[in-house]
Amino acid sequence: MEIHRPDYWIRDPALDQGATTSMAAILPRVGQRAAVGFAPDTASCAGAVETLLWQPPYTELNGWVDQPSEIAESYLVVAKVVDVSPSLEQRSGFANVYRHHVDIVSCEPLLPMLHGLHEDAKSWSLVKVGTQRGTVLVWDEVHWCSAAAIDGLIFVTGNADQSFMELIVDDVDGELFGLFNGHMDPGGSGHHVGRHRLDRREQKTIRQVIQKAHRLADTCPAYLTA
Structure with missing residues (x-):
């Protein structure tokens, strides 16, 4: 099964500023509308149903190599693309991306899914x-x-x-x-x-x-x- 790794999940910046971050506050929830950023060469289209990799903030930015324990805190999220922004957005530290609004269909911990x-x-x-x-x-x-x-x-x-x-x-x-x-x-x-x-x-x-x-x-x- 092919999955997609967004350039980043668009979160409330205030959630990532403190010494700790609540998983309950940042993890996608079934039925929620969320936003993700994809570079032009990986952008999807409205109506597509995609399986997306969700990673906690540190490994989203730095990768599992710097924080391997966060593999256990990563999820596979099935989401339906509602719409895609027609213009590129800029964010410090990332390539230009198209904002995708998605509806969350399911959210499953990565490692138990792999074991099964x-x-x-x-x-x-x-x-x-x-x-x-x-x-x-x-x-x-x-x-x-x-x-x-x-x-x-x-x-x-x-x-x-x-x-x-x-x-x-x-x-x-x-x-x-x-x-x-x-x-x-x-x-x-x-x-x-x-x-x-x-x-x-x-x-x-x-x-x-x-x-x-x-x-x-x-x-x-x-x-x-x-």
Whole structure:
């Protein structure tokens, strides 16, 4: 299943200024009308029903690499696009975006949903690239990688040339299953959710990446409350 990662969820700025932030105050609610910002190349259209990744304020801005514990505080939100602003908006620290007003249909914690996935061989696959050595996985080309254990799963990231990748994998009796797959490069980005049994080549590559990966830890003090 393809999912979409907004550039940012448009919140009341006052909610993020204090020492703590209430999840109840910022988490999308079923039936609520919310607003999200998408860059022009990822903008949707009125009437579309999309599955969106929701992240707490810190990782929305900085990514899971800086605060891996917030993977457990992230959600998948199904939303129907009501309308899209015809003009670009500017926000400090972000690319120009189109504001999308959406109606929230469902909001489900990410990790329990990943744990409940059933295997789907056609859900997604790791990105490959052609080189002088032939076709290789982009993950074979990483020059920096990191990993963290989260709720019995493994979060893995890698940088390769101009690509940035994220995986959440499940290790079952020595066999790896990918559950979340993100790939970003100058040509665009793609994010998929689905239980994909890594093939032999993918297994070897991702195991090597995990073994040499820098171990991640939170860089921001806990600030989320119920």
